[in-house]
Amino acid sequence: MIDLTAAEIARAVSGRLRGVEDPHQLTLTHADTDSRTMRPSALFIAKPGEVTDGHRFIDNALAAGAELVLAERETDDPSGNPHPAVIVDDAIVAMGMLAQEIVTRIKNHSATTVIGITGSAGKTTTKDLLAALLAPEGPTIAPQGSYNGEVGVPLTVFTAELETRYLIIEMGADAPGNIRDLCTMVQPHIGAVLMVGTAHAGKFGGADKIAQTKGELAELATDHVILNADDAQVSAMAERASAPITWFASEPAAEGAYGVAADAVRQLPDGRMELTLVFDQPGKQGQTEFRTTSGLIGAHHVTNLLAAAAVAYRAGVAPSNIAARLDGLGPSSRWRMERTEISWGGQQDAVTIVNDAYNANPESMREALRTLAILSRDNQRRGVAVLGPMLELGEESVWLHHKLGETVVRLNIDLTLVVGKEAYALYRGAIAEGSWGSEVQWVATVDEAESWLRTALQPGDIVLFKSSHSAGLRLLGDKFATEERN
Known part of the structure; x- marks a missing residue:
C-alpha cells in the first residue's frame, strides 16, 4: 500500500480518530482484514463477516504489529486503554x-x-x-x-x-x-x-x-x-x-x-x-x-x-x-479446469482429474461438459461427470438444471453423478432425455459421492468435477487428485 498517515486515512474515509497520539506522524504501509498478515505499520480492518466479527481480533492484530485499526465501534485493550483506531459507520464502505x-x-x-x-x-x-x-x-x-x-x-x-x-x-x-x-x-x-x-x-x-x-x-x-x-x-x-x-x-x-x-x-x-x-x-x-x-x-x-x-x-x-x-500459459488460479493425472491401477492406466468446481452457471457447465465429451471421444476413454448444483439462479433454477441434464445425454457423457438436492432436477432432466440404468446417478451428499466414485471409477477414466463453490465438489476433486491407487 502507498504510505498514508492516520490523519490522511481518517480524512479519506470520513472517520473519527481515537487513541492515536499524533495521527500526522503515524504512517501506515499495509492494510488487510486478516489479523494474521499484520506487521509493523499495518492497518487492521475490523470488518464484520458472515462467520465472525473482525473486532474480536483487534488485540491479536495489534500484538502482531498493526498500529491502527479501522473499526465500526470503540474498543479497548485488556487494561482499558483505547485501541488506536479510525471509527466509521460501515467498515466495508x-x-x-x-x-x-x-x-x-x-x-x-x-x-x-x-x-x-x-x-x-x-x-x-x-x-x-x-x-x-x-x-x-x-x-x-x-x-x-x-x-x-x-x-x-x-x-x-x-x-x-x-x-x-x-x-x-x-x-x-x-x-x-x-x-x-x-x-x-x-x-x-x-x-x-x-x-x-x-x-x-x-x-x-x-x-x-x-x-x-x-x-x-x-x-x-x-x-x-x-x-x-x-x-x-x-x-x-x-x-x-x-x-x-x-x-x-x-x-x-x-x-x-x-x-x-x-x-x-x-x-x-x-x-x-x-x-x-x-x-x-x-x-x-x-x-x-x-x-x-x-x-x-x-x-x-x-x-x-x-x-x-x-x-x-x-x-x-x-x-x-x-x-x-x-504460448503454453496455463491456469494460475485454483479449480479452473485443473488437470491432474493420477495412478489408478498402474501408471499406464492413469485416471485424469479435471477440477473446474470453483463456480458454475449454465454456460460454464455446458462448456466444461463439451470439453469432457471431446477429450473422452478423441482419446477413446470413458468420460465421467461429477456435477453439483448451480446456485443463485432464481426462479428458473429447476428449469435450467433440467435443461443441463438434457445436455449431458446429448453430449453422450458415459457416466454422470449428480450431487445434492439442489441439483436433483439435473438428474431428472437426464432421465427424461433418455438416460436409463447406470449412466446417470444421484446422491444427496459429497460424502456419498466419494463412496460411489471409489467403486465406480475405472483405470483410464477422465473425471470432471463441476459445481458452484459452496457445493464443495472442488475439495472432493482435490482429494482424488492427490491420491494414487495401485
Whole structure:
C-alpha cells in the first residue's frame, strides 16, 4: 500500500480518530482484514463477516504489529486503554473510500493504467492471462484468486504502490449498480466485458438486468472499451460506450473490424487449444498474425485468450509478445479446469482429474461438459461427470438444471453423478432425455459421492468435477487428485 498517515486515512474515509497520539506522524504501509498478515505499520480492518466479527481480533492484530485499526465501534485493550483506531459507520464502505483515495494518488503520481474486467464467466482466467501478458511491461497488480467485490477490490487496490504500471481489477456483481460502484472506486481506463450469462440471475431479477449492470463498465471506462463481438448482449453495449471500442471475436472479419480475432482454431488431444491470433493494425494496411498454443483446457477459453490479448494490445503490448507470452500459459488460479493425472491401477492406466468446481452457471457447465465429451471421444476413454448444483439462479433454477441434464445425454457423457438436492432436477432432466440404468446417478451428499466414485471409477477414466463453490465438489476433486491407487 502507498504510505498514508492516520490523519490522511481518517480524512479519506470520513472517520473519527481515537487513541492515536499524533495521527500526522503515524504512517501506515499495509492494510488487510486478516489479523494474521499484520506487521509493523499495518492497518487492521475490523470488518464484520458472515462467520465472525473482525473486532474480536483487534488485540491479536495489534500484538502482531498493526498500529491502527479501522473499526465500526470503540474498543479497548485488556487494561482499558483505547485501541488506536479510525471509527466509521460501515467498515466495508470505508474500505471502498480508502481504495478510491489510493487509486487517485497513484494516478496523480505515475502513468498507471487501471483495467477493469467483468462478465458472467471467465473473469478470473482472463485476469490471470492478462497479468502474465502485462507483467514484463512493468509492475503489475492483479487480484488474488477471485477478489472481485466490495471487499475484494479494495484489498487488491491496497497492494498497489506508486510505481504500479498496471492495476488489474476483476469486477463481479450480484445486484444492479455493483459495477458502477466499483468503477467509481477505481476509475478504470480500460474496461473489458467478456459475456453475459445467467450467473446470479436470481439476485438480479433476470438476464436483461445482468446485461444492464455489466454494461456499466462500458459506460465508465475512460480510454478504451473491449467488447466481445460473439455475444449479442455484450456487442449491444457499444451504444453505451463513451470511449473507443476494440472488439474481439472467435472468427476473423473484414479487415479492421476487430482488434483481435481467432483463426484456424484446433483442439489438441489433451484439450489445449491451438489458434492463430489476428491483430488489426489501425492506420496500417493488412493484419498481423501469430500462431500460439494455449496451456488452458477447453474451447471456451478461446474467448478468455482473445479478451486478454485485446486488452494487452490496447495497453500497448506488441502482438508478437502477446502471442509468445500466451504460448503454453496455463491456469494460475485454483479449480479452473485443473488437470491432474493420477495412478489408478498402474501408471499406464492413469485416471485424469479435471477440477473446474470453483463456480458454475449454465454456460460454464455446458462448456466444461463439451470439453469432457471431446477429450473422452478423441482419446477413446470413458468420460465421467461429477456435477453439483448451480446456485443463485432464481426462479428458473429447476428449469435450467433440467435443461443441463438434457445436455449431458446429448453430449453422450458415459457416466454422470449428480450431487445434492439442489441439483436433483439435473438428474431428472437426464432421465427424461433418455438416460436409463447406470449412466446417470444421484446422491444427496459429497460424502456419498466419494463412496460411489471409489467403486465406480475405472483405470483410464477422465473425471470432471463441476459445481458452484459452496457445493464443495472442488475439495472432493482435490482429494482424488492427490491420491494414487495401485
